[in-house]
Amino acid sequence: MDEFDLIKKYLAPIxxxxxxxxxxxxxxxxxxxxxxxxxxxxxxxxxxxxxxxEAPELIAKKALRTNLSDLAAMGADPEFYSLSISxxxxxAKNFIKNFVKGLKEDQEEFKIKLLGGDxxxxxxxxTITINIIGTVPNGKSYSRSKSKINDLIYVTGVxxxxxxxxxxxxxxxxxxxxxKLKYYLPQPRxxxxxxxxxxxxxxxxISDGFLQDCRHLAKSSNLEFVINLNNLPICDIDLLSYEDxxxxxxxxxxxxxxxxxxxxxxxxxxxKIAKSHSLKVTNxxxxxxxxxxxxxxxxxxxxxxxxxxx
Numbered sequence: 001m002d003e004f005d006l007i008k009k010y011l012a013p014i015x016x017x018x019x020x021x022x023x024x025x026x027x028x029x030x031x032x033x034x035x036x037x038x039x040x041x042x043x044x045x046x047x048x049x050x051x052x053x054e055a056p057e058l059i060a061k062k063a064l065r066t067n068l069s070d071l072a073a074m075g076a077d078p079e080f081y082s083l084s085i086s087x088x089x090x091x092a093k094n095f096i097k098n099f100v101k102g103l104k105e106d107q108e109e110f111k112i113k114l115l116g117g118d119x120x121x122x123x124x125x126x127t128i129t130i131n132i133i134g135t136v137p138n139g140k141s142y143s144r145s146k147s148k149i150n151d152l153i154y155v156t157g158v159x160x161x162x163x164x165x166x167x168x169x170x171x172x173x174x175x176x177x178x179x180k181l182k183y184y185l186p187q188p189r190x191x192x193x194x195x196x197x198x199x200x201x202x203x204x205x206i207s208d209g210f211l212q213d214c215r216h217l218a219k220s221s222n223l224e225f226v227i228n229l230n231n232l233p234i235c236d237i238d239l240l241s242y243e244d245x246x247x248x249x250x251x252x253x254x255x256x257x258x259x260x261x262x263x264x265x266x267x268x269x270x271x272k273i274a275k276s277h278s279l280k281v282t283n284x285x286x287x288x289x290x291x292x293x294x295x296x297x298x299x300x301x302x303x304x305x306x307x308x309x310x
Contacts, residue, residue: 003119006096011083014104016113018080027115029080035135038076042067042132046125049254051169056095058184059128060102066207067132068110068188069256073205075142075197076134078110078190083117084129091126110190142193142203142260147221151201151261153285154270156189158233159210160245163252175237186256192277193258199269203260209251211302213259214295221261224290227297233282250302261287 012022018029031037044063046052064081071078083103087095096119107114165183168176193203202221206213210232218225234249262270267283274281295302
């Protein structure tokens with residue numbers, strides 16, 4: 001099968017009316033009235049974001065969900081995505097066939113449509129790029145730069161699990177099962193994010209580690225973030241020391257949880273919405289005027305190194 005046969009057999013059946021079923025050079029859709037469009041692009045690469053020996057269905061879901069997490073960080077509802085895949089010829093047929101199964105399942109779960117994309121051969125490694133489009137009511141998208149003094153700082157979920165899962169992929173102890181699943185299958189907080197649009201002052205998704213992304217939020221608002229490490233929601237895997245679990249939470253990365261700020265007056269509303277979504281949401285600190293862009297605990301800067309691509 002060449003690339004045209006693969007597209008026709010596997011990708012066209014999961015494409016949308018707007019994509020014109022991948023028969024033309026581009027997709028066509030009408031903008032919706034009273035909505036802003038949010039657009040984001042993310043790439044995952046074999047041996048960097050995934051090992052390559054995972055089930056293609058899981059790789060598909062991770063690729064799509066990391067992009068969905070960006071929409072959640074902006075308060076947007078998913079609408080469309082386009083997909084570009086580069087992979088070795090010898091892997092093409094079997095990989096695409098099963099990759100599409102994962103896409104189809106997540107398209108249904110997150111109510112998102114495939115617009116189109118590209119399929120090309122690569123020499124060795126698989127690279128997947130998704131361009132995603134969401135919508136949000138006019139003027140309601142979140143920003144990283146609007147935290148206010150005395151805002152409370154929150155995170156969703158449990159931090160560090162994905163990193164612990166990555167480090168223990170070959171460990172067969174069942175206590176690592178949840179962590180490995182979190183690494184393979186992120187949970188973008190789309191529904192929760194859209195329900196708190198009127199309660200949030202700033203937001204970011206945690207992809208490069210809590211501490212680094214927390215600094216991004218603090219720097220964007222030119223304020224100081226005070227963190228109570230005792231409140232940080234870390235995992236309870238007793239095979240690991242507290243220090244290892246805390247370090248994974250601070251700098252591990254790949255959590256795809258939400259970090260956001262909100263005025264204290266909204267605390268009860270946030271708790272109520274979190275409960276209605278069966279989602280753990282933890283107040284971990286507050287915002288103050290001080291050392292702009294600094295993240296501190298017990299009046300000392302948190303300077304643990306975080307992951308960087310370059």
